[in-house]
Amino acid sequence: MKLSNIEYPQRTQELAILLNFYLMQIKPIDMKPIGLRDEYYSVMAYLKIVSQLEKLILSFVYNGKLERKEEQNIIDLLYDIYKQGDGRFKLGEIPALAMELTESQMQAINVILFGQLHDIAKVRLDSDYTTALFQLYRVWHNKFKRVSHKESYSDFIKKRNNFILQNSFPVLENFKTDFWVSRDQRITKLQSTFDQMFASRNSVKVLCVNLFAPQFNGEAQVAAFDGEAQIVFLNEALKKLRTEMRKQEHYLGLFYKLEYGVDGHFFYFCVVVFENSKSLAIRDLYENVATVWQAIYMQSHSLDPQVKPRLAEFLNSKLYRTATLQAGVISRSGPSYAQFVRTTLAYIANAPHLLQILYREDVCAEEEPYDRADKPREIPKKAITPRKPKKLEHHQENQSLLQALKLKNVFKPLQKDILDIGLCYEHIPYIYRSYSQNILNFTPAMIRMEVAVLLAPVWIRDPVMNEGKEIKQNDWGGLVQDEPQEQKSIEILLQYAEFMGPRVLCFIAAFLMLPRQQYSPVYGYSLYKTALHQKIRELMALPLKLFKEQIKGLVDKQLMPVAVFTKLDSLLTSQRFHTESLQDWLKVQERVKKRSFLRVDSYVKKLENEQNIYREVEFSITVLKPQALKPIDTLLKNIIDHFNKTHPQLIGYVGYWHLQQVDEQKIQYIATLTFYLDERYIESTGTESWFEKLKYQAELRLGKKTKALHIDEIEVKQIDNLMEYVGSFQSRFNKKPHPRRYTSSLLFALMHRDLYWMHTAVLQKQILIRGRTGYKKRTRKKTKKQV
Structure with a gap:
């Protein structure tokens, strides 16, 4: 059964994110008090069961069956349910277990996850989950004995597992499918509000913080500030926060959720949305919220200056910008938007229903857990002035290298790349002083080869064309010398193989792979350059692994020195070694090195x-x-x-x-x-x-x-x-x-x-x-x- 366009692996991952973040929220800062550690870890174990249960239910609902591995997973899951339910949550003491009730006669069962330790509030699991967990608990709890003592243990286990699976499948099948539809509807409702905050903007900045109630040390103060006082303070403080934040120039709105920790303290988790202003960093926005909350905090409670709490004690500075929840800059057209909606907003929308806070037998959940600025300011559309690219000195006027290579039909982006090559070779004699004279002697040959390899992947036409009785070559053909001259240059360059770059070595490898003495004197000039052009294109398109294998073959035939393979093996490293081509690798290097260059250039200028x-x-x-x-x-x-x-x-x-x-x-x-x-x-x-x-x-x-x-x-x-x-x-x-x-x-x-x-x-x-x-x-x- 297809619930929506969202596949079940994504749904299971989203629930895992929600539960993991919830465990972060309720975790006590101090685990030393008696009972806190045990209570927290028992909740962790039970939520792990919930996550595994939903994964199996979704697999069954979407696919109509379970895979063999999943069948074993459900047997393991039932054992965990039985162990946790019989121990921590006392499922075995529920009267319905002793009564032989049918599934339709069973009432929804509430499992209290935690809260008994402090007896201020309690947190219970959603009734749909707890009913399914209790039904699976009954499956495991049912007695299943050997029919005969002659029956082997393995046969007994096999029958027992089959019995468990047969009785578990109806539980998975009867799980309400509108459960996930309701989840999606709650998320969509908050998403609509979030879109209204965007208005005509392309991006916003989002900040996630925890807003805490006052913390006291004295016994009298602690007794006076009980659970009810905490909730009253937080509700009043949140109203004031919303009022004060609306006065902020860049404020667009916020989403919030009441939290209750294992240590017995209430607090609000807030997601605050601001305009994406270049003048305000995330840290500045955090400090704005902190300042407002501190003022509310101090006005509400006149405290001794000596025990006045620090800002960090009532405002959590942690920004949830990890894989757990999405925050920071959210772009409407980027992947951050979808991740924010399906994680951060999903937590605000669904966590109060999945993990319900019970205070005085009432569920603490709001229908509209958000605040939105009354009239979001529309950003007037201005003419976009394109940012001027950073100019290097050799990009401004010089065209002598292009003229020397007789390149007339090259697009401007490629002209820039060619000038980059010329610039680098101009400085090499200074960088390597001991080899300066040698480099100056064969720099023209290396530049030709570099440019030929640079242009080959985008130069589709054959470099030399036979037009009637006349042979004409285009710009690329002019970069390659006659075969004997090129052979002589390559023999000299291979003496410095450990210095060569990947493009020059690619050119040399392509040249050495060409068959010798195959062409007639009439067409040899034409076919040689065309074959070289095609071979370079083939090598540039090869994955790095296969490219190195080609080089290794030339080394084994003693056409190239071992130093060539050693150099390329050290230089050509990639996480996508089996799929990334040499051409793609060079593009990545250019992007990475450009960023590094800009950082170093800025450092040196300072x-x-x-x-x-x-x-x-x-x-x-x-x-x-x-x-x-x-x-x-x-x-x-x-x-x-x-x-x-x-x-x-x-x-x-x-x-x-x-x-x-x-x-x-x-x-x-x-x-x-x-x-x-x-x-x-x-x-x-x-x-x-x-x-x-x-x-x-x-x-x-x-x-x-x-x-x-x-x-x-x-x-x-x-x-x-x-x-x-x-x-x-x-x-x-x-x-x-x-x-x-x-x-x-x-x-x-x-x-x-x-x-x-x-x-x-x-x-x-x-x-x-x-x-x-x-x-x-x-x-x-x-x-x-x-x-």
Whole structure:
């Protein structure tokens, strides 16, 4: 039977969310008082039974049967019902059990979950649930004995289980299906109110808080403030809260539910809705509610100033922004809206009916548990001004790379990507100084290959076309050289395989996979470029797993060095390794690196203000060749972070790792770091002794790990005249002198270098070495003048 468009797995999950959150709400803050722990855990055990029961009922109602595994689950469930019912809830003492009543003659049974301990109020389970639980309890309680002593135990258990299943199915089948329809109707009613709060807005901000009644320590005060006093206070305070919140400019409304904890205290759970204003953060909205509730609290009770409760004692600061309940920014068109309606609003709508609070035999539940601002302010529609994208220096005017590659028919988004490639290769000679001349020699070939692989997936036409007696090639065909020339370039590049990026290696792999000596001289030129174009498209569309297997095949045939597979195996990691293609992986990397670049760029701009100066330090650590960089990187960062926190003249730092081959047995890891110092502090002290202290700390702590990290030599030095050296390799895109040490373009190249030119041994999740932004503001101590 189909209840609605909502499938039963979703319904069972929603009930589990509701019950889990309810357990969070009723849990005592202090479990030490006698009996609280036992009562809370017995409620937890019983609600677990309820969750499992609904899962089985829904499966039976939707599918008309239970799977074999579910049949075993219902047998286990009946045992749990019998154990809990016979122990904690005394179902065995109900008179109806001893009477042989038919199912139609049985009356609804109320199971009290908790409340007897304090005898202020009680919480009972919905009668539909409790009736089903009692009926299943009777099924297990019925005596079922062996017919004969000759009957084996396994046969007895099998018959007994069949008997239990046959008598349990009618209970599941007779469960009222309008039970879930009523639930959905209550949710829909609150959803309609929530939509009215939206009005013409696209999104709102939602805050979830618990509003507590006063807490007292003295016995006389506690006795005077009993359950009735708590409810009276909360009801009056909630009315005042609604009145005061309507005066708030951004307030749209609230939803609320009375809660009763295992510790015997009442409180309100409130979901407050505000406009999604950029000027107000979630924390600001929380403080607004806290301030209003505090004022109501203090006006209602004149307390001794010494025992005046703190804000945290009567307003819960926890924001329910987890998988339990949805809060925060709710967008009408996003998934957060549906999740908010089916979890947060569902809790307000249905929890009072599923878990009923009984106070003086009356059920505490409201028909309209919400407040809405009288006239929600409509937001006047304004002309939308598109946000200007962040410009990098090389994006403004330069088109020389596109002209050099003779690319005329490329869309603007792809032109931007091509300029990014050119920018990164412009900075690589400076980043890897020891290989600068080699890189400059074959940079044009690498850029061609990068751009060819970038365009291949979107370039559908064949690169070379035969038009009558004339052979014409388009822009993509112009990126590829003749086969002998390309072969020569590839042989040179493979000598630096451990540095190459994934696009260049993809181009080389596609070239090496082409069959040799297959084409006639007349058509060879045309078919070679077309076949290469098609092979690149195939490799880019392969899942990472299969792409690596293709590379491994070339390595096994000795067409590529082992270093190629090692590099790609270290670089191409993904949680969707079996399904994500190389093209998709590169797109993800671009998005991730863009966010990282913007954060780093913002961090460096804050450091490079007019009151800071910078100094360059180079850490050279020579190790035996198998030693990995990661433990050395971790140790060096710890040294610098500690130094950064303890020396007031040091404001922050940023830098990067590179590598140099010493000989066949040794390699040198080199960290080039820029330290930013407070210029005023340096001028007042007249010394830069900070470097000697940093050098001492680095050499001391790294020296202690010499054996463990296979360190052969440690050298820490300042770099003089660095800007002159940088100028010799500075990008031709940056013709104007720039006062910054790290331009945006240089930072962009550093963040992306693992996609273009970066040694396998230096590959790390964190590309840059950078300081933290959470250090306390440094102030100089004022010295008293001597009289």
